[in-house]
Every structure is written in C-alpha cells, then in structure tokens.
Amino acid sequence: MEIRVAIVDDHKMLVESLSKLINDSGTTRITAAYYDLQSCRLGLSNALPDVLLLDIGLPDGDGVDFCAEIIKIYPTLKILILTSYKEFNIAKRALHNGALGYILKNSMSEEVFAGIKSVSKGEQFLCEEIDILLKNKKNEDIVWLSNREKEILLYIADGYTTKEIANLIFRDSETVKSYRKHLLIKLNAKNTAELVKKGYEMKLM
Amino acid sequence: MEIRVAIVDDHKMLVESLSKLINDSGTTRITAAYYDLQSCRLGLSNALPDVLLLDIGLPDGDGVDFCAEIIKIYPTLKILILTSYKEFNIAKRALHNGALGYILKNSMSEEVFAGIKSVSKGEQFLCEEIDILLKNKKNEDIVWLSNREKEILLYIADGYTTKEIANLIFRDSETVKSYRKHLLIKLNAKNTAELVKKGYEMKLM
DNA sequence: TTGTCAATCACCCAAAAGGGGGAATATGGG
DNA sequence: CCCATATTCCCCCTTTTGGGTGATTGACAA
Numbered sequence: 317m318e319i320r321v322a323i324v325d326d327h328k329m330l331v332e333s334l335s336k337l338i339n340d341s342g343t344t345r346i347t348a349a350y351y352d353l354q355s356c357r358l359g360l361s362n363a364l365p366d367v368l369l370l371d372i373g374l375p376d377g378d379g380v381d382f383c384a385e386i387i388k389i390y391p392t393l394k395i396l397i398l399t400s401y402k403e404f405n406i407a408k409r410a411l412h413n414g415a416l417g418y419i420l421k422n423s424m425s426e427e428v429f430a431g432i433k434s435v436s437k438g439e440q441f442l443c444e445e446i447d448i449l450l451k452n453k454k455n456e457d458i459v460w461l462s463n464r465e466k467e468i469l470l471y472i473a474d475g476y477t478t479k480e481i482a483n484l485i486f487r488d489s490e491t492v493k494s495y496r497k498h499l500l501i502k503l504n505a506k507n508t509a510e511l512v513k514k515g516y517e518m519k520l521m
Numbered sequence: 522m523e524i525r526v527a528i529v530d531d532h533k534m535l536v537e538s539l540s541k542l543i544n545d546s547g548t549t550r551i552t553a554a555y556y557d558l559q560s561c562r563l564g565l566s567n568a569l570p571d572v573l574l575l576d577i578g579l580p581d582g583d584g585v586d587f588c589a590e591i592i593k594i595y596p597t598l599k600i601l602i603l604t605s606y607k608e609f610n611i612a613k614r615a616l617h618n619g620a621l622g623y624i625l626k627n628s629m630s631e632e633v634f635a636g637i638k639s640v641s642k643g644e645q646f647l648c649e650e651i652d653i654l655l656k657n658k659k660n661e662d663i664v665w666l667s668n669r670e671k672e673i674l675l676y677i678a679d680g681y682t683t684k685e686i687a688n689l690i691f692r693d694s695e696t697v698k699s700y701r702k703h704l705l706i707k708l709n710a711k712n713t714a715e716l717v718k719k720g721y722e723m724k725l726m
Numbered sequence: 727t728t729g730t731c732a733a734t735c736a737c738c739c740a741a742a743a744g745g746g747g748g749a750a751t752a753t754g755g756g
Numbered sequence: 757c758c759c760a761t762a763t764t765c766c767c768c769c770t771t772t773t774g775g776g777t778g779a780t781t782g783a784c785a786a
Contacts (some may be wrong), residue, residue, distance in 0.1 A: 727786100728785100728786085729784105729785090729786080730762080730783100730784090730785085731782100731783090731784090731785105732781100732782090732783085732784105733780100733781080733782085733783105734779100734780075734781075734782105735778105735779080735780085735781105736777100736778080736779080737776105737777090737778085738775100738777095739774100739776095740773100740774080740775085740777095741772100741773080741774070742771100742772080742773065742774080743770100743771080743772065743773075743785090744769100744772080745768100745769090745770080745771095746763095746767100746768080746769090746770105747762070747766100747767085747768080748765105748766080748767085749764100749765080749766080750763100750764080750765080750766105750771095751762100751763080751764075752761100752762080752763075753760100753761085753762080753763095753767105754759105754760095754761090754762100754772085755758100755759090755760090756757105756758090756759090756760105756763105
C-alpha cells in the first residue's frame with residue numbers, strides 16, 4: 317500500500333523538486349506540502365498522512381517544539397526530520413520530542429526514500445552522520461531551557477544588561493544574575509559571548 | 522543556444538532534484554554539480570559554464586568570499602547566488618563581490634529559471650524579497666571586517682577574554698581592547714553579547 | 727510525604743568589559 | 757607623494773559580569 321507523506325519546509329524550491337522526485341517513485345506519494353507550521357496544523361486536521369517530513373527552522377516556529385505538540389494530538393504519526401541542523405542537542409531533542417527519523421539535507425535523496433519506508437513501519441531511521449554523532453555523544457545530556465531561561469537568553473543576545481533585563485521582566489537584578497549563572501553552567505559557556513554562540517548553535521533562541 | 526549551468530551546494534538533495542528539474546526544461550542544462558568549493562575550483566578550470574549557481578554556507582568556505590575569488594579568474598562568469606541567507610549585509614556583500622543575481626531558497630523554482638536567463642544575458646536578477654530588502658536599506662553601509670577583526674571576533678565568540686586573545690595572537694591587551702571597541706562600533710552592538718549575535722547574523726565569522 | 731526543580735532574591739569580592747581620550751607605524755591605492 | 761585604513765599600543769575611570777555561597781517559595785512527581 318502506498319505511503320502517504322506530507323512535507324513541511326519553507327524552502328519551496330526543495331519541496332517542489334523533492335515532491336516531484338518522490339511522487340515519481342510509485343511506492344510513496346506526497347499528499348500535502350506546507351511552507352509553515354500554521355498551515356501544517358490546519359492541513360493535518362483535515363487529512364492525516366502516514367509520515368510527516370519536517371524541517372526545523374520554519375518561519376513561524378521551531379520544528380523541534382512542533383514534534384512534541386503534534387505527537388500529542390496524533391500519536392500514530394511518524395515524524396521524519398529533514399533539516400540541515402547537525403548539532404547533537406537539536407537532533408537529540410527532536411527524537412526525544414517524538415520524531416522517529418532524522419535526515420540531513422546533505423544526504424542523497426535515496427536516504428529520504430529509505431527513511432520514509434523505515435519510519436512508516438515504526439522503525440527509527442537516522443542518516444549516517446547523525447547516527448555517528450549520537451553514538452559519539454551518547455553520554456552527553458540534552459540541554460533543556462525553561463521558558464524564563466530562553467526569554468533571558470534572548471534578551472542577553474539582544475544586548476540588554478542584567479539591570480535592563482530585570483526592568484523588562486519586572487524582577488530583581490539578583491534574579492536575572494542568578495539566571496545568567498545557570499545559563500552559563502547549563503550551556504557550558506565560559507562567558508556571555510560563548511553563551512550567545514552556543515545558544516545560536518543549539519537553536520535555543 | 523542552451524545555457525550551461527554549474528551548481529555548488531552542499532545540500533545534495535536539492536542539487537539532485539533541482540538538476541533534474543532544470544535539465545528537463547530544455548533551454549538550460551546542468552553541466553556540473555559540486556558539493557564544496559574546492560571541487561568547484563577544480564571543475565571550473567576544466568570546463569567553464571555560463572552561469573554558476575552558488576550557495577553561501579558551504580562546508581569548506583564562504584560563497585561570498587568565493588565570488589570575489591572566482592570573478593577575478595573568470596570575469597565573464599555569471600554568478601547567481603542561491604541561498605537561504607536573507608540578511609542585508611550578506612546579499613550586499615555578495616553582489617559587491619561580483620554576483621549578478623541573488624535568489625532565496627524559499628522562492629519557487631520558476632524564479633531560478635528566470636534568474637538563470639537574466640544573468641546569462643548579463644542582467645542583474647534579484648528575487649522579490651531581496652529586491653525589497655536592498656531598496657529599503659539602500660542607505661545602509663556594508664560592514665566589512667579585516668582579517669584581524671574577523672579573527673578576534675571568532676576568539677570572542679569562543680569565549681576567550683581580552684587577555685587570552687592577546688596571548689593567542691602575540692599582541693598587547695590594549696591592542697585587542699582597541700579591536701573590541703572598533704568591532705562594537707562597526708557592527709553597531711551595545712556589548713559583546715550583541716556583537717556575537719550580529720556576527721552570526723551577518724555571517725562574519 | 728519527600729524530594730526535585732523552577733523561580734525568586736541576597737551579599738561579597740574579583741575580573742572583565744566598556745567608554746573617553748590619544749598616537750605611532752605601516753601599507754596600499756590614486 | 758598623499759591619504760585612507762589597518763594595525764598596533766597607551767592612560768584614565770566606570771559599569772558590568774563572573775564566582776562563590778547562600779535562602780525561600782511553590783509546583784509537581786515519585
């Protein structure tokens with residue numbers, strides 16, 4: 317039986333050309349294409365595919381968070397991440413949030429076919445690079461930030477000082493100071509500069 | 522006469538599918554596909570296409586710098602940037618460095634066909650979003666960093682302090698301090714945190 | 727109930743960054 | 757040769773950050 321696949325990616329160019337490639341295969345069919353998360357939410361409520369090909373850096377949200385959101389509503393949906401993010405913390409969080417597969421965009425298209433087939437049967441599928449990455453860092457913990465921590469990290473990256481952030485969130489400077497310390501420890505950063513870098517890399521803001 | 526196009530992009534998936542799409546068009550033909558800059562350098566010296574479809578974030582270098590490098594060797598080559606970077610400073614630098622067109626990956630594939638046709642005739646081609654961006658910020662200056670400035674910015678983002686950087690580059694702390702001040706002014710950042718953020722956004726490191 | 731953890735606030739002191747000046751040398755293009 | 761710019765170094769002083777070591781509340785889960 318034909319596998320029904322929906323794709324969410326803001327790179328219309330890739331969606332177009334990859335859809336064509338997949339549809340020509342016979343065993344698999346692209347039943348829907350979305351360029352953002354909101355239209356995907358609406359689309360899924362109308363027709364649920366077997367597999368969701370999901371990008372991470374979408375214009376209106378984060379694919380990693382979207383995994384957790386959507387798997388709660390559709391627990392049988394198989395999510396296959398298709399992205400160019402190759403950071404441990406991103407891949408690990410995506411899988412933890414309910415994704416069943418993870419493929420990098422620098423893979424060949426055969427990988428996508430193999431991935432779709434695997435996850436549709438309920439089997440995990442990782443492209444080689446990610447598989448190696450996860451094995452090498454299997455003892456590394458996932459970094460999770462609370463909403464408050466994310467909020468403060470964003471303000472820091474925007475150049476606000478401790479005092480300014482305290483005013484913005486109506487809290488004491490000591491509170492913000494405390495958050496900064498925790499952020500440095502959590503992201504294993506030596507100082508604010510590295511904190512911002514790692515925040516970017518881990519896509520935590 | 523058929524337009525010969527080479528493509529450089531580390532997203533093999535896109536290269537594969539887009540090549541197929543372009544080759545099916547008839548008027549245009551993909552004569553070569555590269556996944557990194559080094560193989561592109563070698564390939565171009567063997568056979569020069571009319572148009573080079575060039576990504577910016579390549580594994581072994583920066584497409585923006587590559588423009589300047591390659592246009593010196595092949596002044597007649599028409600470079601058409603195909604990327605997802607939508608920052609003013611990146612697009613502006615690419616065009617300044619010799620690119621003749623700039624298309625975002627969230628454009629439809631028709632845009633690529635139109636772009637290839639335009640630049641092959643020597644006409645500039647910008648996708649709508651970039652065209653609007655450049656018009657809105659036409660009075661904004663391009664930010665250029667010297668090699669030393671880039672080097673120091675990288676060290677800053679890696680969490681090194683002024684003193685540590687001074688030791689690493691065998692210079693006085695005062696020298697590094699001076700560079701930090703200049704970097705803050707050039708990137709219009711309030712402090713180090715914002716400096717790192719803007720460095721990332723502008724892809725200056 | 728107990729324990730964990732997010733979130734809040736506190737004090738002390740050292741280190742680093744930021745902001746204002748200024749200046750010398752070299753280098754490369756017009 | 758001149759000018760702009762990159763690169764280097766100097767002094768002053770204020771603000772911000774970083775490191776240590778706490779405490780209290782409330783929520784949620786085992």
